[in-house]
Each structure stands twice: as C-alpha cells, then as structure tokens.
Amino acid sequence: MDYFIGIDVGTGSARAGLFDENGRLIANQSRSIQTWRPGPNFVEQSSDDIWEAICTCTREVVAESSVNPTEIKGIGFDATCSLVLVDADGKPVTASPDGDDRQNIIVWMDHRALAETERINSSGDFSVFSFVGGKISPEMQTPKLLWLKNHLPESWRRTRHFFDLPDFLTFRATGSTTRSLCSTTCKWTYLAHEAAEGRSGWQEDFFRAIGLKDLAEEDFARIGTEILPMGEPVGQGLTETAASELGLVPGTAVGVSIIDAHAGGIGMIGMPDKSEGPTPADLENRLALIGGTSSCHMVASPEMRPIPGVWGPYFSSMIPGLWLNEGGQSATGALVDHIIFNHGATEAMIQASKEAGITPYEVLNDKLAELAVGGPLEELTADLHVCPYFHGNRSPRANPHLVGMISGLHLSAELTDLALLYLATIQAIAYGTRHIVEAMNASGYAIDTLVCCGGGTKNPVFLQQHADITQCKLILPAEPEAVILGSAMLGAVASGNCSSVQEAMAQMSRPGKIIDPQTESSTYHDAKYRVFHRLYEDQLAYQSLIKDSVARKTEN
Template sequence: MVYVIGIDGGTESVRATVFDLAGRRIASASSAYPTQFSAGARAEQDPESWWSALGIAVRRVVEEAGVGIHDVAAICATTTCCTVVALDEAVRPLRPAILWMDVRAGKEADAVLATGDPALVLNGAGQGPVSAEWMIPKALWLARHEPEIFEAAHTICEYQDFMNWRLTGRRTASLNNASIRWHYRDDAGGWPDSLLDTLNLSELRKKWPAEVLPPGAAIGTLTARAADHLGLAETVLVLQGGADALIGMIGLAVARPGQLALITGSSHLQFAVGDRTTSVAGLWGTYSNAVYPGRTILEGGQTSTGSIVAWLRRLMGDGFDLDALNLEAGRLEPGADGLLVLDHFQGNRTPYTDPLARGAITGLSLHHTGAHLFRATLEGIGFGTRAILDRMAEAGCGAAEITAGGGATRSPLWLQIHADTSGLPVVVPEVAEAPSLGAAVLAAHGSGHFASIDDGIAAMVRTGRRIEPIAENVDRYQSIYQRYVELYPALKPLREVVPA
C-alpha cells in the first residue's frame, strides 16, 4: 500500500492525516500550540512551537495508522496564510511570528493602497481595499517599528515557507501564497518590484525566497534531521502546498468555473472558481494559476467565525456544553428572539475590509440565555457569509450551491443556518477536513500517482451530505439580514479605536 500525509498547520494546532490513494482517511492526529494576544488586535505565535507540534502530530498519526515509515510516499503541508516570519540564515526565528489575524499594520495597509501601484489591480481594480493581514503591510510594519529585526532578517516569509525549509533544506515560496497575499502576478510580470520601490521596501524583495513553486511541485526529500524529527524515512518527498483554505478547495472538489467553496475554521473563506480575470470592489482577486493551472480564483473572507465560538466558550466556562447548546439553540426560532450579532470581532476582511471594525451583540434582554447567544452568533456568521456571496453574485460569480468544509461541518445546526441565511443548498464531502485532503491530493499528484490535480480529485474526493434550505426559514431571515446589513454602518461612527 502507498500512503500520503496531508498536514494542516492551523491557527490553534497542526494536524497530520494519513490517506490512501483512494482518499480514505486512515488516521489523524494533532498537536496544539499557544497564541499570544495583546492590545491593538495583535496576535503572535512562536514558530518553534509549530515545528515541535509537527513532529508530535506526524509521529502520533503514523503510529495510529499502523503504517510502516517506508509506506509513506509523500507529504504536503497547508498552513495559515499571512502568518509572517522573520528568520536568520539558520532558519531560526528572530521574533514571534505575526499571525494572520493580527491587524496592527492598518496604517501600513493604507500606505500600500495610497501608492496606486499597478500591482494593486488584484484589489478592486486598484481602488482597494488592502488588508492589514497581508504580507507587504506586515513587512512594512516591521521595517518601520522593528528596523533592527527587519535588517537582521535573512528571510521574511510565511509559516508555509518556514516549514518546507525546515523539512527539505530548500528555501522556496508557494505560488499560492505569493499570488494571493504578496501581490505576485504569475500572469503579469511576477514580483511587485515597483510597489516595493515606492514604499522604500526594495530590501524585502531580497529577503523573500527566490524560488516560487506551484501547488503540487516537488520541493525535495526530507533531510536527515527532519526525517528523525517526524519519524519518517528520508526518501519521503515533500510537495509544495499553500494557504490552508485555498488548498482546501482541492479537498472539496471545487475545481471548475461556477463552483464555490466555503472553508470554515477559526475564520471563514469563500472562493469562486473562474476562467477569466476580473476585479471586484469589496472582494480579492482574481488570482491566476494560484490553485489550478489556467483557472482563476475570486475570494471573500470573514476574519472571526470559529474564533468567536471559541471566545464564547471561554466566556461561558463550565456552562459551555457544545452538544447541549446545539440542541437548545436548534429549538429556537430564527432570529434568536431578537438577538443579533455582528461578526467583526477581529475586524472585517470582506466586503468592507476594515481592520478597525469590531463585533457587537444587540437586542439583549434578561430573557436571553446562552443558547440564544450561541444561535445568534452562528446566525451573525451566516449573515456575514451571505454579504460576501451577494457581492460575488453582483460580480457575475454567483453559485447554485455552497460546498463546505472545516469545523462548522461538525454542527448540523450551523450548516442549516448557512443554508437558510444564504438560501442555497450546502454540500459537505465525505471527508470534511478539506485542507488536509487537498494537501494529500497534491502529495499524491506531485509524487507521480496522478497525472493532474483534477485526476487526483476524481480518485480521492467523494460526495457526502447535502443540506437543503428550509423555505420558511429563508423567508424569515430576509428581514433579519437587512437589520444585520444596517448594523455595521450604524455602529461605525460610535466605535472607540484602541491605539496600535
């Protein structure tokens, strides 16, 4: 038997999953790491904790799967995107990584947009927005606020690149990450040199990995040190991955123009596949060849989704019983008895791209319970998804259904709410861990077992559940959604901005 391992380096943990070439999930194991939060919507992690967790997760999953180390042909990693790392020449971190959800670089994002550089065509035809989450604003923040770190850095890259460098000894960047967050244009000149020059950031270009590889390309085999760390053979091939959510499209079999993926986790991301280049206000892209050769991707996203549920868990403490809350909230009518949640707890990605936006809970009364708050939170996230899908439809990228993967798929209530708030059926493949399966498809394709990514999808991804919207609920959510839409502009003038 031949096996591959899909690695998903997420916000809270790294997960390793063993698959066979039919896409069957043999075993999965994870290892957690902490995040340090501070004022100004800052969030950081220690890259060494990723590396330690990776070794623990891979060793565990190989043991649990009961496979021999020489039966594992290849591995491929997906990771959080825009988690920026400053490294010395020995691949050691010079400071904690600036996590993807960290939006300290709001002023730097404004400076990037103000250049008006042609590279910004990916952001609303050059009109913006530019997100504080992205690579260049964060690197500019480092250059301005921690110049000693910026100057000392041999490499400034992402979680993905750090992992692959440690695994293979080869310093590469992913075409996927670079296309969607570094303003790299595979179809138009490559690196955004003029943008960097205008920002007095030309040194960054020298600190980025010079090699850019597409998803599924071979990086190399494991070094002796990496093989020992993972408990695998040195013959294991490492394939280029990318951003967890976009590689998750492969695991969801969302590969053809007209299809739409909803990737859920700590955040939600929405991706529409196309066959032409376009640019839409309030959305990101399109990105050429970032996942599939010859196809484009249009993107929307919500910064806080599963992370809001995690916040609610911390807030409620022992009173948070997920199974009980799903049951109790499922008995409530749509609208949670007048409770409404704005899902901007860590800023808004799209369609507003406002890093200073904050969440809100309105309509509270002494009648409301934890179940009301739980349901209203899921509904608010559903409304945030609908706002993005509405913008995509206006741009001619509407879809007839949503294909979903990730944490939210474990909650039938949340899936039904997504179907009802959007008015669209929700499809869930048999294997819901889309980034891990997508990485496994890339590992199988890149190691020569399938001629193309499409062939790998056909062999390894299978359809699972289909959740139809409930017509009565769709109608009831229409008016509630209008209240949701009005909430952000109404609260914007009232918010207090915490200094960075």
C-alpha cells in the same frame, strides 16, 4: 497501495493525516501550538514549537497506522498565512517587541500593522491593488514587513528569509527556499498572471513606493526568487534530518505548499455530486466554505473577475489555470467561542456539558430545540441582532476598523439568553456569507452550492442556518478532514502518483451529506438580513456623529 501525509497548521493546532491513494483517512493526530499576545492586536507564535508539534503528530500517525514509512510516497504542507522570520542559518529571529527569538511568527490575525496598511493603501495607483479586491489587508504580508522595518530594525537586518508559514514548513523539511505560487500571490502581492506571461511577478515600483525598496534592491531574494505551483516537487524531498524528526524516509517527495483554506478548497471543491466531477465551468456555481477561527469563501473561474472587497482575482493560486476569488470573515469560530465563553451563563453551560457528556455547542443546540417547540427555531432571534465585525470585516466591506454590535439585550444572563445570543451570532455569520455570495454573483458567478468543511460545519444548527440564509445547497465531503486531505493531494502530485492537482482532486475526494435549504424561513431571513446591513450603516452613523463632535470641539 501508496500512502500520503497531509500536514496542516491552523491558528491553534498542528495536525497530520495519513491517507491512501483514494483519499481515505487512515490515521490522524493533532497537537496544540503556543500563542503569545504581548499587546493589543499582537498575536505571535514560534516556528520551533510548530515544527515540534508537526513531528510529534507525524510520528504518532505512522505508528498508529502500522504503515511502513517506505510506503509513504509524498507529503504536503498547508498552514495559516502567517509571517516567519529566520536568519542565514535558518534560526528564529524575533518578531516581537518582547525581543524573544522564539516568538518569530506574526500570526495572520495580528493587526499591529493597521497604520502601515493605511499607508500602503494610500501610496498610489498600482496594479497590485486590482488583484487584492482593491485594498491591501492587515492580514497580508506587506504591512507586517513594513511594520518590522519601522519598529524592529535589528530583526529586519538579521532576517535572511521572510517566509509565509506554509513555505517555511517546506524549507524546514527540504532545505529549499522555494516559495508557493499560492502564498506569494494571495498574501505577498506577487502577480502570477504576469509571471505566466514571462514577466516579473514582483512589482518593483510598488515595493519602492510603500517603503520596502530594500527588498526590490535585493532582487526580492529575502521573499522569494523561485516560485512554483502547488504540488510541484520541492528540492530533493525530505532531508535526512527532517526525515529522522518526522519518522519518515529521506528523499520522500514534498509538494510545494498551500495556504490552509486553499488546501480545504482543493480537498473538496472538485468532488462530484453526480456521476462525474465538475468541469471548470461548473465550478462557477460552487463556493468552498472553509471554517475555523475565521472563514474563507473560495470560488474559481476560467475568467478573471475583479470584485471590490473580495481578494483576488488570483491566477493559479488554488487550482492551476483558473482564477480564484477569495472572500472571508475575520472571526467566525473565534467569534462564536468569544460569545459563548464570555457570558454570565458560561459556567452553567460548561456544567451542563460535563453532566451530559456532550459539547457546549450541543448543550446550546438542545436548549434552542427546547425553546423552539411549537414554532420556527430561527425566529427565536426576532428581537436580538448581532453585527459580527468583532475583528473588522475582511469581505466585502474590506474594513479592518469595524467593530461588533449586539442589539436586544435584557437584564438577565441565563442559559436561555446565552442560547439565543449564540443563535443570533451564527445567523450573523451566515448573513456575512450571504453578503459575500451576492457580491460574487453580481460579478458573474452563479453560486448556488456551498461545499463546506472545518469549524462550524460540524454543527447542524450552523449548517442549516447557512443553507436557509443563503438559499444554497450544502455539500459536505465524505472525508470531513478536507484540509489535510488537500495537503495530502499535494504529496500525491509531488510523488507522481497523480499527474496534476486536478487529477488528485478527482481521484481523492468524494461527497458525503447534502443539506437542502428550507424556503419557509426566507421572508424572516430577508428581514433579518436588512437589519444586518442596517447595523453596519448605524455604526458608520455613530462614528460620523462622534467625529463631527470632536471636530467642532477642536474648532472651538
């Protein structure tokens, strides 16, 4: 039996998982990672801290499993699409106004570059905009790069390599500066379909127009000249130094990396729900929902389908040979936690959790079940509505300036109030998913199935509300750690154990629980969904009223 390790770096933790060649998890470990917030909209991390957490997890996984490191044939890395700065010696370069070199990562959710994002989006009519849903997002890398050039010129000068975090990890493991087709296409405006036709994937006119001509004049050396598909072998495998730090064997194959959500996509979207796996055409009915701090909504097609407000279409950036459309919600798990841990009844919830030996989410689920005796649970929120744009909207409105809203509050803050607000928030997130699915289906998809992993997908209330609100069947993978499984698949491909990503998907993933939507609540959710859209429209109306008032005052 051959074994493979998947490494995943999320927003709050790093994880390692050891899998056999059939995709069965043997052992896994997790470690938290440090985050700095030096100002509003600033979120920073440390590449040294993350690498140390990865090494600790990997050594512990190997020790726990008792698998001989010589039997571990490949390793794959995934991570958030965060920006990493290193100098010519591979040492950290500060990305922080604090000036501390340890803080050398601008996290994906950092919105410091809103002004730069607006500047880029108004820079002209460039082809790259057709492949990011029409607008660059502040979660992408070009606004962050422009911010660094404008505000931290010394860091801009010192930095030899700007990496997406997944690519930094393969660099740290192998010494190779190879970049991933996934990261560069989805977050750096590299046009993979152009490269596939023998042309340059980097669009020089775009970089010159937005104020990053330095990168074009350097032939893009600082952001990537060797860009390979996911799972291709990187360099000569693990260096002696990295192997020693990880507790593995030098030369162990390392696969070209992938973004964390995309790892979850390959970790489960190809699993069969019949006797054989889905064909590429069948995938047009499936959306991969990867939950966490935020949520990503991935769907693949043999055809290119531009969708306003939905990232992509990206060629070969998740499944080789297929086009990817990527929707998303900027705050989902983070939003639920913000709601439940910043409420007048938070302490009561935590105390009940400790006394019962269950999670705070289970406390709230139990309270909802108690409140719903004699009636439908979903209708408990008839007078309570949430607009979930607390960190802007990623898809399909593509507006990072939107804010959250709550309608229907009372002069009380008991556990009952918190449970109802928690349910209304989950429903709002599910309405956001429905909005994304509708936008995708309007472009030619026929999505009727969600394959789900991560975050809230371990919560039965979250799952059933998503099924009922979207009227889609939900398939949960038999291996719930689908993200690290997806990374392990890349190690299997790099080692030669699997000949392709598609073969790894078929060989190493399998379905678990299936949740069918209930139709009885459709009329109620249709009404709530109209409220969901009305909240957005009202927000725009409020903004317009204030803007008009300020304009009149200025005129006077």
